[in-house]
Amino acid sequence: MSASSEQAPPRRRWLGWLRQVVVLVLLFAVVSTLSDAWRSRSVPEQGLPDWPMHTLTGETIDLAALSEERPVLVYFWATWCGVCKLVSPTVDWLAEDHTVVSVALTSGDNARLARFLSAKGYDFPVVNDPRGELARAWGIAATPSIAIVRKGEISSFTVGITTPPGLWLRLWWAS
Known part of the structure; x- marks a missing residue:
């Protein structure tokens, strides 16, 4: 044979x-x-935490109002997070056509964070959370964490590495 x-x-x-x-x-x-x-499990189920959010540029963020018309991607990340280096370019790309709010956890003062964003070329809005207080209010235990917020409610939540199609589909599903 x-x-x-x-x-x-x-x-x-x-x-x-x-x-x-x-x-x-x-x-x-x-x-x-x-x-x-x-x-x-620790992410709030009863709506969004009532915590003031201000971007590095001084803009006040009202997630409930911002998410009324279309979903908002809320990205919890850190400059020291290895996996965030893989996810942040996707979030930056999505920010061109979708509403994105990011929260930088324990990543230094505003000036240091602004230099980091400039060096990477990221253009998404950033809320600085230097002591992790906002992250605790949200129940964030790991970075990166991504919530999709629609009409003031968390409609989707993921932790860790994710793909561009995965994030895009979560946003589309929440629309």
Whole structure:
């Protein structure tokens, strides 16, 4: 018997690979969903925390009012966070067409944070939370954490690395 007759037909091999990819994607989705549910236990369920938010430029943020017409992506991150280095460019890209408010946790004073943003070329609005008080009010336990807020309520919450399509879909779903 020749070696070529012992191999599976190309179509059958391709279907085997496709089946494995589908199983891995489904497994990843289940694990991610369970992980988000576990990590978001401390996030408030009864609306948004009543905590004043002011950007580095002095703008006052009212998330309830801002999220009335379209969803708002609220991004909790830090300059020292390794995973945030992967997620921040996506958030910056989304900020071009969507409403984004970011909260920088324990990342130094306003001047240091402004230099960091300038060096990275990020253009999203930033609320500085140098002592992590705002993060505690929100129940944030890890960075990066992302909440989608719609009509003053948290409609979606995720922690850790996420993809551009994943964030875009969360925003679209909340619309």
